[in-house]
Amino acid sequence: MSADVYAGQVPCGRCALSLPPACEGDTRCICGASQLVMRFRPFRRAAQPVAALFEGAQTPCAYHAGNAAASACARCGSFVCVLCVTAVAGHSLCPPCFERQRRSGQIEGVGAHLPTPHLLAFTCGLACLLLPWLAPALAPVTFWQAWRTRRLRADLELRDRFVRARALAGVLCALLGLGLLGLMAWALFARAS
Numbered sequence: 001m002s003a004d005v006y007a008g009q010v011p012c013g014r015c016a017l018s019l020p021p022a023c024e025g026d027t028r029c030i031c032g033a034s035q036l037v038m039r040f041r042p043f044r045r046a047a048q049p050v051a052a053l054f055e056g057a058q059t060p061c062a063y064h065a066g067n068a069a070a071s072a073c074a075r076c077g078s079f080v081c082v083l084c085v086t087a088v089a090g091h092s093l094c095p096p097c098f099e100r101q102r103r104s105g106q107i108e109g110v111g112a113h114l115p116t117p118h119l120l121a122f123t124c125g126l127a128c129l130l131l132p133w134l135a136p137a138l139a140p141v142t143f144w145q146a147w148r149t150r151r152l153r154a155d156l157e158l159r160d161r162f163v164r165a166r167a168l169a170g171v172l173c174a175l176l177g178l179g180l181l182g183l184m185a186w187a188l189f190a191r192a193s
Contacts, residue, residue, distance in 0.1 A: 010037050062094065073097050116156055118167040121145035125170030128177030132184060135177035142174040 009018040014033040027035050058068035061081035069079035074091035086098045088107050101107045124142040128135040149156065149167040156163045 010035075075101070116160070116163075117145040117148035117152065118156060118160070118163045118170070121149060121170035122166040122173075123170070125173030125177070129173040129180070130177075132177045132181040135174065135181045139174040139178055142170050146171045 009021060010023070011018055012029040012031060012033055012035055015029065015031040017029060017031065019027055019029060019035060019037060023037050025037060027037050029035055059079050061067040061069050061084060062078040063084050064081050067081035067083065070082045071085055071092040072079050073094035075093060075097040078094050080092065080094045084095055085092045086095065087093075088098065088101075093101070098107070121142050124138045124145065128138045128142060146167040149163060153163055160166075
């Protein structure tokens, strides 16, 4: 094997034990599985440490070359400046790692919020219709959540196709609940006089 060919350990595909370091080609693992091991030249050579490249200078941010790095990402190790760093549970993350973990749900606390606004608008609107004496308190909440739905529509429609329909149904229910309350009040005052 030449010096610039990968000589590291290769795990078995079945049992994940390391195959012998000098193996190449068709190799049999101790578990009995036949493995084809192909040694290759690495895509990149091992880089020199960044501190050695910038002697006397500060390490640059991986995303903003003009900014000095404030910390390293706890997940991938890339250097990030103050603009890029996101502190989560005591760890610093770079923007791509934070986004990956946020999307996969690995970060606790992110996404732990009230239900989506279109569902709140619909629920409060339905409560206004079914319990009209609560309509004066719940109708403003319904309208506010419907307004939030309108502002966040692009993000919400990625998860739910009926965002606008639910928010609109909530507003209509709230309006009907307010109308029903007005009708009940009018009936009570008409009967009293």
